[in-house]
Amino acid sequence: MTLDFQQLAAQLDDLGPQLRSQGEEAGQRLARALAEMRAWARRPDDLRRRLAEAQTSWRPAEPLSEPLDAAIDAPPPPGDYAALATDGSHIDVDRHSALPCYLINVGWARIRYGRSPDAELSSRPELTYGDRRLVLGDPTDASRDAPLRGNLLAALRSMREVERLAELAAAADADPAGVCLPLLALVDGTFLLWGLAREEITAPVKRYLLDEGMIPALDRLQALAQERPVLPAGYVSRPDRSEVVHSLRVAVCPLPRVDCRACPRRDDGSRPCDDVGVATDRQLFGALLAPGQRSAVFLRQPTPGSIEAQYYGDHRPAAFYLRTPPGGADEIACVEAPLWLARDGPPQADVAALHALLLDQCRRNMGYPLALMEAHEQAVITGPERQAFGRLMEAEVAAEGLAAGTSAKALSKRGRWL
């Protein structure tokens, strides 16, 4: 045991008083934020103008069409529908292992409710090895080849999840009576490949993962949705975002045109907008929404040149917050839907259907969408499975008569040599 708990315990002495003090301040900020939210909900045009003019490094969000402080109930869910979800996990390239390779495991759950209940729970592993397949090459500059590991591999995995979602949604048959059921199509998290936002990611990498992967998959979902009721969405449990809080900060700034570089700080160093500076949107909507209700649909303003602005177009995610229904864990979740879904059709009909189906899924699984949970269970690679995978790779390499090539560091970790 190397963690010294005695030293750690000494550092916890101040924890209680600090948390209490923070709680009081946060309560005051939350009350002010809610009051401002209600006031600005009556001035949507002023808010839109201020957000459009603001010079901030934040990414504020504004309501697509509903009031800023909307708290909306869901219609009753249909008795017959299908829920589809994909999720993934991966084993990253390990330079200490016998065979450099990565494994992506995409799991899915497809469950049909109603008159002809049915379910499919499954997964598909994809192993990749070989030096040339472990990098995304730059045809013009070998020094800019990008190794497929870490964030890039995570982005590739997200792309595979959405590709599989589109495949399964396309293959979803009508029920035995020939009726196309509403199909909820979920991924865990977001459609946005945030990992590609970093500067060092090269254009060929973005092209491969976005133009040739994620975006065509989203195109397929959009085309399907024009033929039948397909509702794709990303579900974020306990989100840490604060775009709506950022919008409130912009709204209450005393400057006529917000510019954070000219912030009129107070003598104590605080900013005027800190008065509504609730830590996350989650706290704001936790106070605003009753169980089962959703917020207005918000759209983030993308930074010019961001991958969202450059690549996603009509697939840009719009989002609403959802308070889980009674009977399970009470939490605020964030639901992302492509802009075309959030905006199209009769006023918010698809969003209402999405809301209703998500509530039904949450009710079935103590507050978290059941299909997503089961997809996760299909995708997850456990610790023992990871070890077994490592041993299998070593055995395969040895069976080919090749040197195992395990690193000295990896070997030394397997035992204490006396």
Next chain:
Amino acid sequence: MNDSGRRHSERSEESGEGMAHAAMEETSNEGWDAPPQTLRSAQGDNPNEPLPQITGQVVQADIAGFTAGWPLLQTPPLGSLLKVEDGGTIFAVVCDARTESIDGRPPVARLSGEADLESYLEKHPHLRHLLQTKCDAVAVGHQDGDQVRHYLPPSPAPLFAPVRLCSADETARFSRELDFLKLLLASPTHSDETTAACLRRAAAAHTTAGGGSASGGDGRAFLVRAGKELARLLGTEPQRLTSILRRVRP
């Protein structure tokens, strides 16, 4: 318990074998047991019922027995004789059964008020993919050429080998000799209940094989023989003997 039963109980304290014989004399096949309390039995305790065409599959095995997977919620009854045929033939008696989560996540009761399990599964169709039914069986013999041996097989049942319930005829043939009782009594799980259930089923099978006479026919004779064998094997454990004999009485 009627007067006659009480008399037998009193007498049983004097001699294990005497008790066994007396208990068996009272036995008849009428009103044989209700099916064991499995979630849903593949078959009741009466082997005269037609055999359903379900089979299990060995998922874990050692010399002393095996665990077999079965279609969801369809367990063979406690004490029934199973047969594994994959190269050789192994006989085993069901000593336990359960339905459990396939991935280790414990099922949590939601008390949602569905009238029965079938309608619950209709409302939650994914559950059929996440639950599994298994039974444990203790090996009681094997086929050695033309001979049925009532001792442990030379090797475990092969993994994934098919398992099926023995018919009444097969059960009667297997239990003509009673040497297998020693293995049943040594079973680590529910040994006395398993032994009693096995004897009830075997007695019914002997009655069927003997033409099914109203008086119990061969079944009663079988139980008398089995009681004597139990008394011999459990001579030093009269309480255990009493417990088993009470369970094979109607």
